[in-house]
Amino acid sequence: MKTIRILVSWVGKTDLLCMTPDLSEAQQVETFRLLGEKPAKAKQPGPLRTLVEHESFDGIHLISNYPVKLNRWFAEWLGHDAAVRSVELVDPTDYPAVFRVADAFLGEVAKAPAGGRLNLSIHLSSGTPTMAAIWVLLGKSKYPATFFQTYAGQARRTEIPFDLVLDYVPELLRESDQLFQHLAVRGPQDVAGFEQIVGDSKAIRLAVGRAQKAAVRDVPVLLVGESGVGKELFARAIHAASRRREKPFVAINCAAVPKDLLESELFGHKKGAFTGATHEHAGRFEEADGGTLFLDEIAEFDPALQSKLLRVLQPVPGGRPSDLVLQRVGETKDRKVNVRIIAATNQDLLARMNENRFRRDLYYRLAVVTLKLPPLRHRKTDIPAIAGALLARINEQFAHDEPGYRHKSLSAAAMQFVRTYAWPGNVRQLNSALLQAAVMSASDRIERAEIEAALAEGPAEVATRDWSEHPLGDGFDVEKHLEELHRRYLARAMQEAGGVKARAAKLLGMRNYQTLDAQLKRLGVDWKSP
Template sequence: MKRILVSWIGRSDLLAVEESDSIGLGPIAQAVDGTGYDDIVLISDYPEQEVTCYLGWLATRTPTKITRHVARLTSPTNFTEIYEAAIAAVSETQKRYNNDTLITYHLSPGTPAMAAVWILLAKTLYPATLIQSSREYGVQVADIPFDISAEFIPRIARQIDERLEKLLAALPPEATEFDSIIHRNPVMQRLIAKARLAAIRSVPVLIEGESGTGKELLARAIHRAGIRAEKPFVAVNCGAIPSELVESEFFGHKKGAFTGAASDRKGYFESANSGTLFLDEIGELPLSAQVKILRVLQEGEVTRVGDARPIKLDVRIVAATNRSMMQEVAAGRFRADLFYRLAVAVLFIPPLRERQGDIGLLIDHFLEQAVIENCETRKKISASARNLLLCHPWPGNVRELLNTLRRATVWTTGDTIQADDIREALFPVALQRAEHILGRSIAEGFNIQGVIAEIARHYLQRGMDEGGGNKSKAAKILGLPNYQTLSNWLKKYGLE
């Protein structure tokens, strides 16, 4: 049987290439020295240049075959992505050797989340030996009972995954109508899962979220994925209707009902009959209009202005607002009875600044869209330009990102969008307050390492820009002891 060592590449492994005298060989090199493995399978999401350099160094220390697997992680603590990458590497190895293998997982390199996944695989799907290593005690077999293994993963992460799995288990077949909502963030995954459940029913939906987060896009996807997909979808901006015209606009009117009513006219409710009425910014409706809309929803019929004959309706309501409706009700600005009539399925779209892992996907998607809209040849975006976009707080959310890339595409004459092009395309954020970072929700999906990385990338890039690309100057600006430390930081956060 073939003896296989499987491991993630950790930061201490990469640092050993240049600093082995001070920090040691690193966990992987320590484990392979003097052992009889037939293959060393290494998984990594670090930059290509760093990993290639490390593999070349490791190959000088062992004659054993080294197989590399590239992983793409949005976060080094994302259990789902880590699990999928580990499964892919192990299953491919098993197939290559026709399952004639004795596998060892190395727990020491990488994050605790990566070690947790190795423990679960070793005790369940792919039984294996577990090892750990340190400079002080060398390489040791890690004998971990299964009951301890089950407790190794942080409880809250396990609970989040279980809730998501329960949602997904009850979903209808994959709904392509939601493909236009670009995402991979766990919070967005749960949102789309809930939206798909709501879509196949006719219950009212209330969507909350800041301006520009894509509330109408989600509303249209819910409509298209439901049983009313072939029926009308009527979108109404409630904040744009003068209070004196609310009845006529929503309920329609008869000819001669008032001055200027030259003919019969359907209202929004009647136009959306058998389909979906999307009430955007419903929090803008005056109280007098709210009570009239509540009556229509309760009785399932509408009466045109100037007419005495009610018209029966079958309309699904999807409402949206950039306000907190609970706060509006508490303040007396929104009727509680109408709120509870609308808030059957409530969906909250997080602001873009809290959607770790999604901004990069949206940049690529919107850049391609902007190129097509402007009939441009394909454009690339430089690493420094992308980093500026990743670090921006996006008060205007997805809409602001899209329009920023549109402007950058128009104003960039070359085939690559540079950092200066992005700076010119961005609107200045007048109040980049601490709550953009310090006030973020720490509910499900929060990733502290992602937030720290966001801050680090922002200031590292600024330091390099203000230092004119000189690492010694940039290190001094950023308060780092020397340029070597700065280089390590730049490598760690993918800026070099």
């Protein structure tokens, strides 16, 4: 695919003054009157012309807050088919105003290339320092770009020594609990729309508090968390708490749809667009018009579909984030929809971006608000209530299907096991274990052994248990318990070190590998076992 190199820049006063020696006398007088400054006497190319004389671009898009006639003269003087957008900007040092103008401008420019891959270049030397700062923020986040500066007749590529996505976003996500503690004031039962979410731990209160704040705004939300934490449940709650609650909520698991059909499922297709397209088909975006579209497993999009989704999510000039334009497969007709996007993933999108497997610009379109959903092991105080709610639902279902069914409950030992187990599969795994135990239990009391049997745990599953909260009594032996924990750390170190004992010993804080070797033999550790 061809790369299309586009330059964007503000037009600065210096650029306009540098063109004046080539203007007519009347134009020079008018320029002086409009700028309030005398034209340059010595003929100089100025920042922008210096750059276009040193670098080649397929398109030049300029933005200017100066009078239209000056912009027209400048475009003619600069040449290269430069396009200048005239905008109103009362104060060129007003950060919010400059951001709004620059963000909208870049959004339109990013849409422009057809049949090619955009290579965006931003010139930093023209305009005010505020304008340059906003360019850097946008070019290092929503609109990845190459930066250029000019000085003393020379142009050079400028490296900005930080990356907002990889250097700062992960840190912010790690510290989000501290930044938003004030939101953890109400439990789910006290927040309209979130009543189906069970629990009252600080972790779930915080997640609900942030989600409720996001619900009232029509901006895209990205839900991140391990498999089974309830991302669709949260997406439905956000929809129910929003002004769109009476409109459709449409969900699609992107990983469950064959890749060659996913585009049609999302955007629809016209009759005859491809083999098997025997009728017109409205996609999920059109189904969700006026409401919310939930895109689960968003990380499964291939690069081509990522580009198409990005184009649909590009902001409409003057519109809201939910105002979208799409085309059905096989059509050239634009269709307008109003859809609030909620996406979800259990993958590390930041790592995928670093590996060039997920587009940064798409990430920023989806992650206007990012919500981290806590795993079950981080909300242990909620587990008894969640287990109780799940078992009540199972009992209700079984009672409906089987007249005379006796409702089942967890014994104290079973509840203790459920509470202390780490649940790597989160709520989904807990529900599955309770369902199987309820089916197999012969009495109305589910015992610990029946939960353990339902888990059918192997060594990998046992290793996820919170060993510090192992139930006491019932044959518990602290020496054997510590010995087993010792084995697991030795095996883990050997696995992470790739079998190199010296490296494993270093991971464990041992002075030499001989100590590790002796312990492996004494404890009979088989670290190669799955």
